[in-house]
Amino acid sequence: MPIDVxxxxxxxxxxxxxxxxxxxxxxxxxxxxxxVLIYFMLRYRRKSANQPTADLRGSHFxxxxxxxxxxxxxIIIFFYGINVWSDMRTPPEDSYQINVKARQWSWSFEYxxxxxxxxxxxxxxxxxxxxxxxxxxVLHSFFLPHFRVKEDVVPSQYTxxxxxxxxxxxxxxxxxxxxxxxxxxMLGNLKVVDEEAWQRWLRNExxxxxxxxxxxxxxxxxWEKWGCxxxxxxxxxxxxxxxxxxIYGKEEHFESGESLVIDDxxxxxxxxxxxxxxxxxxxxxxMPSFQGQLKEDxxxxxxxxxxxxx
Amino acid sequence: xxxAHADEHYLQAKGFYNWFFSVDHKRIGLMYLxxxxxxxxxxxxxxxxxxxxxxxxxxxxxDARGYNVLFTLHGAIMVFLFxxxxxxxxxxxxxxxxxxxxxxxxFPRLNLLSFWIYLLGVVCVLYALVGTPWKDWLDTxxxxxxxxxxxxxxxxxxxxxxxxxxxxxxxxTGLNFTVTIHRLRAPGMTWHRLPLFCWAIYSASLIQILxxxxxxxxxxxxxxxxxxxxGFFTPALGGDPILFENMFWFYSHPVVYIMILPAMxxxxxxxxxFSKKPIFGYRAIAYSSLAIALxxxxxxxxxxxxxxxxxxxxxxxxxxxxxxxxxxxIKVFNWxxxxxxxxxxxxxxxxxxxxxxxxxxxxxxxxxxxxxLATDVHLHDSYFVVAHFHYTxxxxxxxxxxxxxxxxxxxxxxxxxxxxxxxxxxxxxFIGFNMTFMPQFLLGYFGMPRRYYDYxxxxxxxxFMSSIGAYLNGLAYxxxxxxxxxxxxxxxxxAKNPYESLSLEWTVPSPPPLTNFDEVPxxxxxxxxxxxxxxx
Numbered sequence: 114m115p116i117d118v119x120x121x122x123x124x125x126x127x128x129x130x131x132x133x134x135x136x137x138x139x140x141x142x143x144x145x146x147x148x149v150l151i152y153f154m155l156r157y158r159r160k161s162a163n164q165p166t167a168d169l170r171g172s173h174f175x176x177x178x179x180x181x182x183x184x185x186x187x188i189i190i191f192f193y194g195i196n197v198w199s200d201m202r203t204p205p206e207d208s209y210q211i212n213v214k215a216r217q218w219s220w221s222f223e224y225x226x227x228x229x230x231x232x233x234x235x236x237x238x239x240x241x242x243x244x245x246x247x248x249x250x251v252l253h254s255f256f257l258p259h260f261r262v263k264e265d266v267v268p269s270q271y272t273x274x275x276x277x278x279x280x281x282x283x284x285x286x287x288x289x290x291x292x293x294x295x296x297x298x299m300l301g302n303l304k305v306v307d308e309e310a311w312q313r314w315l316r317n318e319x320x321x322x323x324x325x326x327x328x329x330x331x332x333x334x335x336w337e338k339w340g341c342x343x344x345x346x347x348x349x350x351x352x353x354x355x356x357x358x359x360i361y362g363k364e365e366h367f368e369s370g371e372s373l374v375i376d377d378x379x380x381x382x383x384x385x386x387x388x389x390x391x392x393x394x395x396x397x398x399x400m401p402s403f404q405g406q407l408k409e410d411x412x413x414x415x416x417x418x419x420x421x422x423x
Numbered sequence: 424x425x426x427a428h429a430d431e432h433y434l435q436a437k438g439f440y441n442w443f444f445s446v447d448h449k450r451i452g453l454m455y456l457x458x459x460x461x462x463x464x465x466x467x468x469x470x471x472x473x474x475x476x477x478x479x480x481x482x483x484x485x486d487a488r489g490y491n492v493l494f495t496l497h498g499a500i501m502v503f504l505f506x507x508x509x510x511x512x513x514x515x516x517x518x519x520x521x522x523x524x525x526x527x528x529x530f531p532r533l534n535l536l537s538f539w540i541y542l543l544g545v546v547c548v549l550y551a552l553v554g555t556p557w558k559d560w561l562d563t564x565x566x567x568x569x570x571x572x573x574x575x576x577x578x579x580x581x582x583x584x585x586x587x588x589x590x591x592x593x594x595x596t597g598l599n600f601t602v603t604i605h606r607l608r609a610p611g612m613t614w615h616r617l618p619l620f621c622w623a624i625y626s627a628s629l630i631q632i633l634x635x636x637x638x639x640x641x642x643x644x645x646x647x648x649x650x651x652x653x654g655f656f657t658p659a660l661g662g663d664p665i666l667f668e669n670m671f672w673f674y675s676h677p678v679v680y681i682m683i684l685p686a687m688x689x690x691x692x693x694x695x696x697f698s699k700k701p702i703f704g705y706r707a708i709a710y711s712s713l714a715i716a717l718x719x720x721x722x723x724x725x726x727x728x729x730x731x732x733x734x735x736x737x738x739x740x741x742x743x744x745x746x747x748x749x750x751x752x753i754k755v756f757n758w759x760x761x762x763x764x765x766x767x768x769x770x771x772x773x774x775x776x777x778x779x780x781x782x783x784x785x786x787x788x789x790x791x792x793x794x795x796l797a798t799d800v801h802l803h804d805s806y807f808v809v810a811h812f813h814y815t816x817x818x819x820x821x822x823x824x825x826x827x828x829x830x831x832x833x834x835x836x837x838x839x840x841x842x843x844x845x846x847x848x849x850x851x852x853f854i855g856f857n858m859t860f861m862p863q864f865l866l867g868y869f870g871m872p873r874r875y876y877d878y879x880x881x882x883x884x885x886x887f888m889s890s891i892g893a894y895l896n897g898l899a900y901x902x903x904x905x906x907x908x909x910x911x912x913x914x915x916x917x918a919k920n921p922y923e924s925l926s927l928e929w930t931v932p933s934p935p936p937l938t939n940f941d942e943v944p945x946x947x948x949x950x951x952x953x954x955x956x957x958x959x
Contacts, residue, residue, distance in 0.1 A: 114881040115870045131797045132868075139788040146755060146784045153762035154769065154777060157698070164699075164766035168954035171704040175760075176753070183752040187745040187791075194795035195738065201800065202734060251571040252664060254729065254804060258870025261801040265730045267665065268570060269658030272731040285879070289804040289872040291564050293571060294488050297875035 115258040121280050127197045128261040135190070201262060204275035208243035209236070214406075215246065215253035215266040218295035219340035220286060221406055226315070229406055231338040233302045234286065236278065237311035243275040249401065254290035257303060265290055278305040295343050332418025335411055339403065347422050354400060355392050361420045366393045380416050432934045434837070446531035447937060451538050452516030453835070458541070459505045459513060460904070463821075466500035467897060469493050474859075474893035477886050480878055490876040491562040496552050498565030503548055503586055506820055507678060508541060510685035511631075512596055514827045515624045517835060519600060521928035521935060522618045524609025524944045529602040537595035540588060547585025551578030564874065566675075569656030569667040573648055580649055583642040590635045593681075597631030600624055609927070611946030618926055618950050619708055623688025626712040627681045630719060634681075638674035641667065665730055672723035680719040683815055684712055686823025687754060690776045693830050694758055696924045697773035698765030701951040704757035711750035718746050725794060729803045737796060744794040751787050755780060766955075770922070771845040775826030778853055782818030786811060789864065807867025810860045817856060825852075825903065832907065833917030837934040840910030848906055851899035858892025926950050 118125045211234065212223040222234045236242050246255055248268040256263040257276060264274040278284075286301030306314060319325050326334070336342055336357075344353035355365075361380075366372045368391045373379060382389055384407055387400035407415070433449040436442070442450055473493050476483045485493065516534070520527050528534050551561050561582055563572045572579050604625050608617070617625075644655045645667070654660025656667040695702045702708065724732065724740030732740075758780055767773070789811045792798040802808060833839055862885040867873075871882050878886060920929040927944060928935070 128797050128801060131795065132792060132801075135792045135795065135798060139791060142788055143784055146759060147781055150759050150762070150777065150780055153759065153765070154767060157762060157765045157767045159699075159766045159768045163955065165955045166698070166700045166766045166953065167764040168701060168956055169703060169760070169764065170701045170951075171707065171757075176704055176707050179756045180749060180753055183749050187748050187794075190791065190795055191742055191745050194741070194797040196797075198737075198796035198800065201797065251574065252568055256804075256870070256872065258801070263729050263800050263803060267731050270663075270665070270731055285870065287870065287872045291491075291566075291568070291571070291874040293562070293575075294491065296491075297487065297872075297877045 115285070118259050118261065121282075121284075122260045122276055122278055124197070124201050124276065125259065125261040128201070131194055131197055134193070138186075138190075204243040204273065205241045208241040208275055210243050210245060211236070213244045213246040213255060213266065214249060215255070215288070215292075215299075216249040216401055217251065217293050218288070218299040218343060219338075220255075220288075220299070220301045221339075229408075231335075231340070231406070232300075233304055233338065235304045235306060235311070235314050238278050238281050238305050238307055241275055241277040243273060246272050246274070251292050252290045253288050253292050253299070256287040256289040257284060258287065259284040263289060278303075281305045281307055295340075298343060328414045328417035329421045331411075332414040332416070332421075335407065335415055336418060339407065341415075344400065354395055357419050358422050361423070367391060368393055368396060377413075377416050380419060381412050384412060384415065431937050432837070432932065433937045434934050444535070446527070446535045448516050448520050448527050448531065448534060449835075449935060449937075451534050452513050452518075454538060455508060455516060455541070456513040458545070459508055462500050462504040462545075464900070464904075466497050466505060467900060469497040469500070471893060471897045473497055474890040476876070477878070478890045479887070480880055480883055487876040488562060491564075491874075492560045494874060495561050495564050499548065499552060499561070499582065501816075502565050502678075503589055504545055506682045506816060507589070507593060508596075509682055509820060510689065510824055510827065511600065511624055511627055511681070512538075512541070514620075514689065514824070514831065515600060515685060516596075518831065518928055519603060519621060519624055520607065521931065521939055522621055522926060523604065523607060523612050524927050524940060524946065525603065525607035526939050528599050529606055530599050533595055534599055537592045537599070540592040540595070544585045544587075544589035544592060547581050547588060549585075551580075551582035551585060554578075554581075566671065567642075567645065568671075569645065569648075569662075569664045570658070572645060573657050580646055583645050587639050587642045590639045593631050594635045597628035597635075600628040601632065604628075609944050609946055613946075615706065615709075616946055616949040617709070619691035619702065619705070619712075620685070620688035622709040623684045623691070623712050626716040627684045629713075630677045630681050630684075630716050634674045634677040634720070637670060638678075641670040641674070644670075665727070665732070668727055668730055669723070672726040673720075676723040676726065677716075677719040679815065680715055682820045683823075684715065686779065686820045686827075687712070689823045689827040689830070690758060690779050692926065693772050693776040693826055694761045695951050695953050696830075696922050696926075697770065697776070698762050698767050699923075699953045699955065700761055700763075700765040701953055702757070703760040703763070704753070705949070705951065707753050708757050711753045714750040715747065718743070718750070722747060725799070728796065728799050741794060741796045741799075744790075748787070748791065748794070755784060755787070771842060771849055772826050772830035772922075774846065774849050775822055775829060778849070779819065779822045779826060782814055782822060782856075786814035786818055789814065801870075802867055804873055805867035806863040806871045806873055809873050810863035810867060813860050813863075818860075822852075828907065830922070831928075832910070833921050834928060834933050834935065836911055836914075837917050837932075838910050838914035839917045839921070840907050840914055844906040844909075845903065848899055848903035851895060851902060855892050855895030855897075855899050859889050859896050860892070862886075862889040862892070925952060 118129060214221045219231055221229055221231045223229050246266045248266045253266040254263060255266050260276045262274050262276050264272050266272060282305055284303040286303055288296060288299035346352050346356040347358055349356050349358040360375050364372055364374050385402055385404045387402060433447055442454060476485055476490050553560060555578055559577050561577045563575050563579060604621060647653050648655050652660060654662035656662040656664050691702055691708055722744045724736055725744045728737055793802055793811060829845060866882055866885045871878060917933045919933055931939060
């Protein structure tokens with residue numbers, strides 16, 4: 114749980130300093146007001162029917178004082194907050210840029226070399242990262258709780274945020290703008306790696322001592338990462354789309370009245386143009402296209418994965 | 424009711440016709456009260472279901488869509504059917520004419536019409552929420568953000584239509600109260616003798632008249648977009664989704680002050696009576712209501728702090744938002760000072776009023792990190808906001824409504840409730856409420872986003888605690904309302920003025936006669952001359 118985030122990023126550490134100052138201020142005001150309130154409630158509790166009460170109707174002096182004090186205090190807080198926030202909104206010129214795309218209900222990350230990743234964003238440590246974000250459907254919001262930064266992801270308008278990790282590790286990515294059914298499953302992972310691992314990742318090499326994955330395993334990873342599993346189960350149960358279990362090589366009937374045996378070409382077509390042949394009875398929730406996100410190599414991995422589910 | 428005798432009290436008439444077609448402000452207020460409390464319980468029950476789903480991570484009682492439907496149900500009913508009409512339509516309707524020495528509101532028939540319009544809106548909203556097959560129940564959240572609300576196959580059109588209709592009810596009530604306060608004050612009831620509850624209702628009415636049309640237009644545009652495909656909010660049609668957020672909050676931020684200002688007014692009435700002391704800083708409290716109403720129109724942008732709005736917009740809206748803190752702080756200081764050197768009796772209305780101050784300081788103070796840009800970015804759309812909002816709305820408005828209900832209960836019904844039982848209910852509520860929402864401040868600070876069906880294991884303990892608190896909170900309401908209902912049948916007859924208030928509504932019998940006052944009263948002094956030692 115992102116409680117103490119000091120040292121993970123400079124901005125996050127500074128945000129928490131502001132937060133701590135505000136917590137002390139809130140605690141002080143809360144205790145001061147309510148201590149007086151409760152003291153008065155007890156001290157002036159009616160003990161006899163004719164307990165005398167004072168005819169105090171107000172005081173210009175006191176009103177002025179307790180108007181001025183909060184005014185001065187909030188102006189100070191305002192500028193204190195602006196100071197940190199201003200840096201939070203100003204990415205360094207030399208930031209490494211990643212394009213973030215949001216859709217119901219997954220994240221994808223496009224790197225400068227054209228590489229596209231889903232769900233997990235790998236970034237190098239000690240490097241300012243600027244995210245240029247856009248949504249393909251409804252409103253989303255990209256939130257890195259450990260870094261204390263967040264910005265909505267809007268269709269047809271680019272928004273941005275930036276951060277710089279000072280510690281390697283895995284951090285949450287949350288969607289924080291309600292976006293429909295699986296809003297709470299629209300999670301991601303930010304993986305901050307050291308320079309050496311970053312270079313290896315860029316060259317697409319497996320980590321030392323790890324065997325390369327088989328096509329079926331890669332396909333399964335893609336199925337998880339791209340959110341396919343939100344609608345397509347592997348155990349025969351129907352979620353929103355047809356289950357993958359046992360469909361390869363099976364004859365399927367479509368909304369158009371045609372029928373076809375499910376093969377490699379059908380799977381490829383259904384990933385790139387999902388509306389071309391819709392299996393009968395599955396028109397409620399239309400699947401988005403993954404054109405430009407899953408590459409030909411990925412498609413063959415997915416096919417291998419579906420084939421393995423007999 | 425031409426045959427009504429002057430001494431006939433308003434509760435005597437029985438039968439559907441005598442109530443549903445009555446233009447008497449007291450009967451209309453009571454019908455509103457019945458309606459909104461019913462919806463309060465319905466929406467409260469859906470909150471219990473929401474908290475039950477969140478007892479544990481993963482599936483507990485419903486699936487993801489079911490959860491989204493439940494929180495939409497909770498939010499939409501609470502906001503549109505309960506808390507917007509809220510105190511003004513109930514206590515306001517009942518008390519405003521009595522407090523200013525009038526026989527009724529300025530436009531009694533318009534008053535009845537606004538109740539009927541409210542019921543029509545209720546039908547539309549309920550149809551959208553629960554009137555269709557389960558798969559079409561609304562799941563957009565009460566905020567109806569585009570473009571999700573444009574694409575959703577659920578009942579967006581009926582609910583927008585319903586809220587549009589409810590808006591007229593709200594505008595007409597606001598208009599009626601504004602004119603009533605301007606035109607129907609009894610001789611001698613000058614603006615500076617006006618009870619603070621009336622000042623609060625007046626301020627809220629101004630917001631109702633000025634802000635509600637904007638949400639009407641917004642929702643009309645949404646309907647046009649859905650039916651005719653005209654691009655206002657959907658980018659694919661050339662629209663702008665941020666425009667919807669701006670227009671929606673231009674109404675929906677001021678509306679939270681429609682909700683809270685009358686509750687502040689209730690508290691300002693109760694404190695002097697139970698302290699036997701003049702309200703401290705009468706003019707400061709009265710004018711700060713107006714100031715809050717005014718500033719409320721210029722702070723909607725803080726709902727868009729992370730929406731992609733421009734740098735300087737965020738800068739300006741942050742500064743303006745802080746401006747709300749000042750009149751609010753002034754009110755709190757004045758309320759507390761009223762108790763100083765008083766003679767305080769802690770009956771249940773006073774307990775609620777003091778709890779209001781206690782909880783409202785939490786609500787107000789936790790607004791500070793949300794107004795501060797550096798910290799809001801992290802807290803925005805998290806459980807911290809949920810907790811802050813519920814401290815203002817439940818800890819503020821609902822506690823204020825309960826304070827008022829307990830205070831004016833003898834006047835409204837002519838009976839007394841059981842005082843001991845109401846104190847038990849109060850403490851159940853106070854503990855249950857804090858146990859529900861305190862953990863949510865922490866959840867939000869630790870990064871838990873709002874409107875999440877499922878959550879990570881690390882948030883489980885705080886969620887569990889919050890849900891247990893919610894059960895106690897819910898139980899408390901059943902207990903409190905049970906006690907109030909029991910009092911209607913078995914309660915002792917109430918005296919005319921059991922709490923020795925100096926306000927005009929207590930000069931008429933309990934329950935008040937149909938015509939309120941036999942003759943128009945003349946007001947000689949302000950309402951708050953309670954002190955035993957004059958000019959001490």
